[in-house]
Amino acid sequence: MHITTDHHSVDQAITSPTDALSALHALDGKNSTQLIASNDNGCLMIGGGNDELYIVTFVVEEDTAFFNLLADARAQDEQDIALVTGGQKGLFPARLCVDKATATEALLYYIEHAAMHPGLNWEQDV
Structure with missing residues (x-):
């Protein structure tokens, strides 16, 4: 499994959950x-x-399906939040903006199981 970050197009092999967490913690917007x-x-x-x-978005195989992780605390919030992702600033619905603990949980599960965390709230993007 590999993690690619957009900072100077770094591609690093992930050999432990610690490596995955380091990559997540490097995200600074x-x-x-x-x-x-x-x-x-x-x-x-x-x-x-x-x-x-x-x-946080889970993509199935060759872009067959996309699932966005929902922020339970802001599920009904209609406000948009400005975030920079992939080098581009954009406005995202608050319900899609999860905290670090939730992003960490999704990432660690993915690193171990190569799947969406079944205990988190996902919504298919149609």
Whole structure:
């Protein structure tokens, strides 16, 4: 499994959960704004980092389906939040902006199981 960050297009092999957490903690919303953990079955993309908020998307195989992780605390909030992901600033619905603990939980599960965390709230992007 590899994690790619957008900061100077670094591609690093992930050999432990510690490596994955280091890549997540490097996201700052300025110099490093997106990481992609991937394997043959798809990928988990995490973008943002500014204000400790993240957009987390699980992509199945060859872009067959996309699932966005929902922020339970802001599920009904209609406000948009500005985040930088993939080097581009964008406005995202608050319900899609998860905290660091939730992003960490999704990433660690993905690193171990190469799948979406079944205990988290995901919404298919149609």
